[in-house]
């Protein structure tokens with residue numbers, strides 16, 4: 031019954047589209063604009079009905095229908111989506127599914143549009159961009175998540191007003207710099223508490239907690255000369271009351287030297303979703319991972335590998351989407367080969383405290399395929415871009431086992447993955463993922479030879495506190511010919 035309805039709807043939509051686009055071809059430019067807009071309205075109205083079906087999505091907590099935290103329907107119940115591995119590709123799929131232009135999507139994380147009121151249905155969503163629906167992307171399984179309520183994923187689908195002469199991107203988002211004094215207050219010790227900023231009239235005002243992350247917290251601690259951020263907290267624990275003038279949508283990149291260089295969303299002022307305010311805990315002892323790009327340059331090479339040997343890796347999402355397509359469609363898929371760009375990733379802890387996984391030991395996941403526990407879902411990402419900056423291949427070291435592989439002279443290795451050992455990286459020790467390790471690659475089978483850029487990032491989602499994130503990623507040249515691949519010219523930057 032419901033399937034018949036669904037089919038009806040699709041036929042109706044297709045018909046409506048056809049009529050409108052046919053009539054659109056002979057209309058004058060002026061009315062063409064109107065038609066385009068009417069068509070969008072029509073499609074959207076009917077997509078609304080589609081939401082009743084499992085896999086339907088909606089946006090909640092935003093200012094209009096173009097933005098909000100993403101909720102998805104499964105077994106008749108709406109649920110939230112976690113921001114782990116949530117980026118532009120996933121946001122584009124959401125905007126496309128809602129009937130908006132997918133090339134104008136912006137992902138949001140850290141519950142930017144308020145804390146989720148429902149349980150997480152999806153976590154570690156990983157789309158390749160060709161999916162028509164979010165539920166077609168790979169993810170951990172319905173209801174399987176390790177996320178806290180400050181990790182809701184959302185989108186801003188930028189509004190585009192079609193214009194026959196040019197495409198105008200209309201967005202209501204106005205970012206403004208924060209140009210006032212800040213302080214911490216309400217904490218048990220001076221280095222923790224809610225963040226307050228001074229208003230023009232000299233009063234102190236709190237900040238809305240929506241979207242508050244370690245990146246903003248780090249800049250707050252640096253500005254106050256209190257070291258680094260151990261934690262970014264969305265809470266009422268340290269007191270504080272939101273007002274009509276409280277800033278919201280506060281965003282820092284994490285490399286600012288002062289909080290005054292951070293931005294906030296002007297249109298969100300006084301419009302906090304919940305009651306919680308932004309708070310931090312500062313510390314002077316913290317880890318600081320540094321990516322060793324010399325090792326990257328030295329170790330990079332190409333390898334053609336039959337898919338037979340990649341079965342474990344494919345289980346952990348380490349091959350490009352085309353590999354999964356082949357696996358589905360070709361009975362002899364395991365004889366097909368993939369071209370891999372392999373390299374060693376080496377991360378030194380140059381801080382003054384150990385780097386420890388956020389997930390407690392009892393929640394670590396045993397991975398049968400690789401025979402070790404995964405303590406951290408996304409430790410590193412490897413992205414290949416073409417020279418216009420478009421992401422063309424993605425490697426994804428989604429699961430890791432952290433340990434001390436090599437230490438500076440005089441330092442005893444402490445962390446080891448074997449035998450359910452403690453995981454982490456000690457000060458002055460390096461965790462090394464050798465080029466021979468499974469998943470330590472980018473699957474570039476779909477790339478044409480040419481000049482590219484490659485970006486390798488560790489702790490890419492800022493989920494674990496560090497002193498500095500500007501040494502966590504390297505952007506390098508990647509030269510790819512028919513027979514050879516080389517990485518060169520690296521520079522450190524933010525993930």
Ligand SMILES: *[C@@H]1O[C@H](CO)[C@@H](O)[C@H](O)[C@H]1NC(C)=O
Pocket residue numbers: 061064065068
């Ligand atoms: C577009 O829609 C508006 C109202 O929704 C209607 O008044 C107008 O006639 C429509 N324009 C065209 C060209 O269909």
Ligand SMILES: *[C@@H]1O[C@H](CO)[C@@H](O)[C@H](O)[C@H]1NC(C)=O
Pocket residue numbers: 063191193194195196198
């Ligand atoms: C279309 O673009 C032109 C040139 O930028 C502008 O003058 C005009 O006002 C636009 N029309 C609409 C309907 O936005």
Ligand SMILES: *[C@@H]1O[C@H](CO)[C@@H](O)[C@H](O)[C@H]1NC(C)=O
Pocket residue numbers: 283285286287523524
């Ligand atoms: C911070 O990083 C951004 C993006 O990587 C860069 O454009 C900006 O110049 C950096 N700012 C500082 C103060 O280093």
Ligand SMILES: *[C@@H]1O[C@H](CO)[C@@H](O)[C@H](O)[C@H]1NC(C)=O
Pocket residue numbers: 416417418419420
């Ligand atoms: C990068 O990829 C995009 C999309 O595939 C394409 O439009 C663009 O021309 C490419 N740029 C270069 C320099 O190859």
Ligand SMILES: *[C@@H]1O[C@H](CO)[C@@H](O)[C@H](O)[C@H]1NC(C)=O
Pocket residue numbers: 438441457458
């Ligand atoms: C780590 O190495 C640096 C530089 O070699 C040294 O200054 C620092 O004291 C070492 N830290 C520890 C805890 O060994």
Ligand SMILES: [Ca+2]
Pocket residue numbers: 112114153154175176177407
């Ligand atoms: Ca997760």
Ligand SMILES: [Ca+2]
Pocket residue numbers: 318319320496497498499500501502
């Ligand atoms: Ca770092």
